[in-house]
Amino acid sequence: MATNIPPHNLNEVIQGVKALIDNPDLEWQDLIKLIPGPDFPTGAIIYGKKGIEEAYRTGRGVIRMRGRLIVEKDQRTGSETVVITELPYQVNKAKLIETIANLVRNKQIEGIRFVRDESDREGLRIALGLKKDQIAGVVINQLYKHTRLELSFGVIFLAVVDNRPELMTLKEILQNFIYHRKTIVIRRTRYDLEKAEARAHVLEGLKIALENLDAVIAIIRKSESPAAAKERLTQSFTLTVTQAQAILDMRLQRLTALEREKIVEEYNNLLKDIAHYKEILASDRLVLDIIKEE
Numbered sequence: 001m002a003t004n005i006p007p008h009n010l011n012e013v014i015q016g017v018k019a020l021i022d023n024p025d026l027e028w029q030d031l032i033k034l035i036p037g038p039d040f041p042t043g044a045i046i047y048g049k050k051g052i053e054e055a056y057r058t059g060r061g062v063i064r065m066r067g068r069l070i071v072e073k074d075q076r077t078g079s080e081t082v083v084i085t086e087l088p089y090q091v092n093k094a095k096l097i098e099t100i101a102n103l104v105r106n107k108q109i110e111g112i113r114f115v116r117d118e119s120d121r122e123g124l125r126i127a128l129g130l131k132k133d134q135i136a137g138v139v140i141n142q143l144y145k146h147t148r149l150e151l152s153f154g155v156i157f158l159a160v161v162d163n164r165p166e167l168m169t170l171k172e173i174l175q176n177f178i179y180h181r182k183t184i185v186i187r188r189t190r191y192d193l194e195k196a197e198a199r200a201h202v203l204e205g206l207k208i209a210l211e212n213l214d215a216v217i218a219i220i221r222k223s224e225s226p227a228a229a230k231e232r233l234t235q236s237f238t239l240t241v242t243q244a245q246a247i248l249d250m251r252l253q254r255l256t257a258l259e260r261e262k263i264v265e266e267y268n269n270l271l272k273d274i275a276h277y278k279e280i281l282a283s284d285r286l287v288l289d290i291i292k293e294e
Helices: 010-022 028-034 050-058 093-105 136-146 170-211 213-222 226-237 241-249 257-282 284-293
Strands: 060-066 068-073 080-086 112-117 126-130 150-156 158-161 164-167
Touching: 010 028, 010 170, 010 284, 028 050, 028 170, 050 060, 050 170, 068 136, 080 136, 093 112, 093 126, 093 136, 126 136, 158 170, 170 213, 170 241, 170 257, 170 284, 213 226, 226 241, 257 284
Parallel strands: none
Antiparallel strands: 060 150, 068 080, 080 126, 112 126, 158 164
């Protein structure tokens, strides 16, 4: 199976995604106003809208592309030069120049005096000098007919959805992207929630230890081993094994007033984070707002 998805402008696609998040009932006719068509990196012109509309509506369509040509007139001699400034997508400049030169040599295209590559840092420029009294429009039509200055791009919006290849419309592609982002945001938030809850659990134990500091120190000093100290701490203060271990691992500097304040502050901030993560997981709208913001 083949897929052939043309490149698009990122800003336009983002506007389309955001619009679909806000209004899931939008159809391709609405989305095409925000995403008017592919955005090929080499420039050139998309010739006609029918192929774009068909691709967005059905998932398949043929887009015709043409290179951008301008005609320059020499005021002194009166001769004209056809200048190619943009090429259709995936057209090789060197091969195109070679093709045009061969067509001129074999007299398939008449009326061209020279073919010159004048490209520089400013951009692409292929100059085709015309013979005197030659009509530029005729030469341009011949170039479109005999070279890759006019090309077709067959759009196939085929992608793998839930492990199955699927031909999709523009709306379905954007819907699946939104679903994909929802999955990521939800998984990430769940992970952050679990991490925050685990840390808050440890800090709860440290807070209990700091509130009962003398008793905790006495238990640790009387215990013959770390395992015994851990067991006594869990029994004396209703701590979990994880919390008791965190107390035993706590450095002495954490017993200072400043460090105790830091523990309380971190714990309070974590409680706010946990509430926020739970709020996100409980609200589809909040998840979509995060997707829009990102």
